Amino acid sequence: MTQLTHTDPGGTPNRSLVHEDWDALTFKVHRSAYRSPALFQQETSRIWGHTWLYLGHETEIPNPGDFKSRTLGGRPLIFCRDSSGKIQVFFNACTHRGTILCRHNEGNTKFFQCFYHAWAFSNSGELAALPGDEAYADVPGFKERHRLRSVPRVDSHEGFVFISFDPDVPDLLTHLGEAAHYMSLTAKIGPQGMQTVPGVQLYSVKGNWKLAVENAMDGYHFAPTHNTFVGYLRETGFAVTDDDQYAYDLGDGHGLLILTGHNGRIGMVWEPRFGPEEKERIAAKRQEMEQRLGKELAAEVADASRILFVFPNLLLFDLEALTIRQIEPVEAGRTDVRAWQFVETGEPDEVRALRIKTMVSFVGPGGLATPDDIEAYEAVQRGIEATADSADPAWDWSDMSRGMANEKQGNQGRSIDEGAMRSFWRQWSRRVEGDGTPGA
Amino acid sequence: MGRRTVTRAEAEDFLYREAMLLDEWRLDEWLALFEEGGRMEVTTTDWNGWDSSSAGAFMCDDHDLLKARVKRLKSRKAHAENPHSRTHRMISNVIILEQGDETVWVAANFIIHRYRDNQAFSYVGRYEHVLLVDDGLRFRLRRSIPTMETMAPGARLSFIL
Numbered sequence A: 001m002t003q004l005t006h007t008d009p010g011g012t013p014n015r016s017l018v019h020e021d022w023d024a025l026t027f028k029v030h031r032s033a034y035r036s037p038a039l040f041q042q043e044t045s046r047i048w049g050h051t052w053l054y055l056g057h058e059t060e061i062p063n064p065g066d067f068k069s070r071t072l073g074g075r076p077l078i079f080c081r082d083s084s085g086k087i088q089v090f091f092n093a094c095t096h097r098g099t100i101l102c103r104h105n106e107g108n109t110k111f112f113q114c115f116y117h118a119w120a121f122s123n124s125g126e127l128a129a130l131p132g133d134e135a136y137a138d139v140p141g142f143k144e145r146h147r148l149r150s151v152p153r154v155d156s157h158e159g160f161v162f163i164s165f166d167p168d169v170p171d172l173l174t175h176l177g178e179a180a181h182y183m184s185l186t187a188k189i190g191p192q193g194m195q196t197v198p199g200v201q202l203y204s205v206k207g208n209w210k211l212a213v214e215n216a217m218d219g220y221h222f223a224p225t226h227n228t229f230v231g232y233l234r235e236t237g238f239a240v241t242d243d244d245q246y247a248y249d250l251g252d253g254h255g256l257l258i259l260t261g262h263n264g265r266i267g268m269v270w271e272p273r274f275g276p277e278e279k280e281r282i283a284a285k286r287q288e289m290e291q292r293l294g295k296e297l298a299a300e301v302a303d304a305s306r307i308l309f310v311f312p313n314l315l316l317f318d319l320e321a322l323t324i325r326q327i328e329p330v331e332a333g334r335t336d337v338r339a340w341q342f343v344e345t346g347e348p349d350e351v352r353a354l355r356i357k358t359m360v361s362f363v364g365p366g367g368l369a370t371p372d373d374i375e376a377y378e379a380v381q382r383g384i385e386a387t388a389d390s391a392d393p394a395w396d397w398s399d400m401s402r403g404m405a406n407e408k409q410g411n412q413g414r415s416i417d418e419g420a421m422r423s424f425w426r427q428w429s430r431r432v433e434g435d436g437t438p439g440a
Numbered sequence B: 001m002g003r004r005t006v007t008r009a010e011a012e013d014f015l016y017r018e019a020m021l022l023d024e025w026r027l028d029e030w031l032a033l034f035e036e037g038g039r040m041e042v043t044t045t046d047w048n049g050w051d052s053s054s055a056g057a058f059m060c061d062d063h064d065l066l067k068a069r070v071k072r073l074k075s076r077k078a079h080a081e082n083p084h085s086r087t088h089r090m091i092s093n094v095i096i097l098e099q100g101d102e103t104v105w106v107a108a109n110f111i112i113h114r115y116r117d118n119q120a121f122s123y124v125g126r127y128e129h130v131l132l133v134d135d136g137l138r139f140r141l142r143r144s145i146p147t148m149e150t151m152a153p154g155a156r157l158s159f160i161l
């Protein structure tokens, strides 16, 4: 396939919306990448149509028959556990004439019955009931041809379930690459495992999905944007620092920030706001972790906070507590967000309560910090209208060159630089502006 | 204390006055409507009656967090609320659910219109509060339960719902 040619608003044909210059040490992204409906369509097919996407966690559907309906890449899906306990992911459309089959957000069922003409499908996808079947020729064959359509690829890592709409993608662990290890670290926190809990934050922001990714990989904004949150922590007796915090390019667009001393970690690193009982529990839990994992791995799991981005739609916040955030682009200027609290299975009630209170006080549209992030994405989305088709085409680019000189010297990029964003944008460009083949 | 009967009119006065204080951003006076140790919750839209200590929530503030939230919202550095949203609260369907020895359970419906950046948002939901009854009423637990299925685009909870 030939490279796409975009015409920038200044009228100069430009091969790429992502300009990287290691002599001048500049990295720029053209702002149409956040605005253009045509590009949004290309992303939907070239990224969302051809790579692994995070769907949900196995613990959301713990029992046979449990289901959630969920839209991913704009496609309505049913995420369920069939009666034999196997995870199934179906397109949520009746095979008869396309009606949304399951109109509930969640529940438990053996059969999904379409209300329109009453076809009924088992939770493993067979067309189990076909009313008035005498009017069809070859009923068994007809039923077989009209079983529920399964998403071509479904696989999971540490309970995180991913799907692909393209059958010809590399296997999940190949896609995850180094990111798999960091998901495994998080999964090792609880001696009985980790799970999601009900109480899902569903919200939507008026900003392009890539702004949400950039924001999560951007330590530079933390001090100014979250000034009031930093002030709150200071009053509780904890001083946030930006020192000793690094950004890692995990390849294929996946990114990681490792934040040491950025915040306490419930069960692992004490902070005054957690209270004295938690201090004692942390000491005991460390012993448990060292016995279970060995000293070195226990330290790797426990000592530093991590923000992991798995390209293109999963953010795993392993901070004071844990949040799984899924981003679902809806249009160029709108992104739906779903966020789950991720907790230790079997932990004491008071720890669970502390965990939820602490995490919710930071993340989510009602936290003391995330609303300012949302303000940032939405303010960017509004601001970039200013330079569209501007007198000087150079004005319509956003700069992400912070830390390139340091990177060129071969030093590990700091979280307060923009290296993690640059690796994301490189992958984006390979996917959307390259020849579009998986892994290209 | 608390043995007196709370009328719907008294509960309405309390809720209307609270709405006024919030719409006028008189947050210190609003905070004084809580008893020491009083809490605030905003449930998620999939809420099914569960306790906020065992499930996710949009807000789950103990008294210290409530104070921190007010302090933040009064700061010019609370970017999501600088400038402040304009809010306009309508409260109706006030019901005394149950009166106990010390407390009264009050439910009400709300519609909060919020305006910012030339955009309009409306938040529809229900309150289920536990109020301490002394010579007046004070929040022991202030709980907002959104009725919407999700927060609409741009409809964040950077203010007090």
Ligand code: FES
Residues within 6 Å of the ligand: A094, A095, A096, A097, A098, A099, A114, A115, A116, A117, A118, A119
């Ligand atoms: S469309 Fe579903 S049964 Fe006809």
Ligand SMILES: [Fe+2]
Residues within 6 Å of the ligand: A215, A221, A222, A225, A226, A369, A373
């Ligand atoms: Fe942030």
